[in-house]
Amino acid sequence: MKKYVAESALIVFSVLFALLINKLFDDYQQEQRAQEALQSIKQEILRNQAIVNSWTTSHKAMLEKIVEYNQSDEIAVKQAITESGYFDFSKISNEGSLVDATLIDASWQTAINVGILKKVDYQTLEIITQVYELQEVINDRTIQSIVTFYFQPSTHSPENIEDTLMQLQLRFLELTGQEVVLTGLYANALEVL
Template identity: 25%
Template sequence: MENQKPYRSKRKDIPAGHHPNEVYVLRDWKEYIGESLLIVFSVLLALGVTEVINYFHERSERHEMLVNIKDELIKNRHNTKLQYAYQTKVLATIDSALKDKRFQQEIVNDDHFFVNKIAPEGIMYKDLDDVAWQVAKSHNIASKVSINTMTMFSDIYDNQARIVKLEDEAAHVLLAPESRNPANAHLTLTILRDEYKGWSYERTPSLIKKYDEAIKLLEDNL
């Protein structure tokens, strides 16, 4: 062993051949349990804070969606009432035309059906919006309101969609080649009158009542 080199420490403050003393801190089980409980408490606190934040966020989001729906329903109720008055006049004009051959000749002539003669502001007088409703559905409004409220909203907007469909249904009648034939004027006007009544006019009074109920419910709960 004469050729063995003595141990030299890399630390300058420790002489060669000497090993530094290593100190181990011994902790009892109480300290380990204390640290574990502290970690658990921190996790639970973080989860609790997250839940509270999510709760207030969802509550705010729900309130905003319902306010937007209420405002939309108020606007649609107003427009529906205006449209109902307008369509009352349109139907009265159609009834007059059905009894007057000369009036029918004014409406249908020269290969044209002059719809402005009976509906000067167009088939639909006012638009019925559903933007707030579509946004609410995309944000899962069904999970934020009662099933009765959801059913009420769905019913209202479904009836709106049927009323709006009048424009497309009337277009099918008025754009058909047969409607440009003066000999078919009476039949075309009869079909158009039935379209107005079936899709829109006769549905409107009950829809206005549903608007009133929904708006009152929202005003009482917001």
């Protein structure tokens, strides 16, 4: 009887020990995957940071041009923007586009969708979340509002040029302000990654 009890205890101990080893190995693998995800997110943030730095320079130059047109007392200067029958965006963008690259969030979204970030501390997640939420606001609201405004027929009417320039000035002020904040958030995120 003692022999059976000892063998049973040994079997139970062996099974529990195997489960413990398996759990430790799974935890180790999850930790490795979380670290890989954070590295991928860091690379994504570095890429997006370079894009936003370029945008900020470009958008500030556009804002300066808009302010210059707005401050002109000569209506002929303002109407020169619409002399081709539409609001010529290239006159404020120096032949460039509003957005020349796209901010991405594939690594972030993948990490969320597969649940790999459970092993990441709260503060790090909070900082990274702020980055991606502001990116989304800039992409989906602020830039979109400028594009939507630009494609409204009234924007291209010469008699609305002063209102158009004021609206663009306000929207570009918002955009450049958000870009400055996002630049700071990128720096915070890269510190914790």
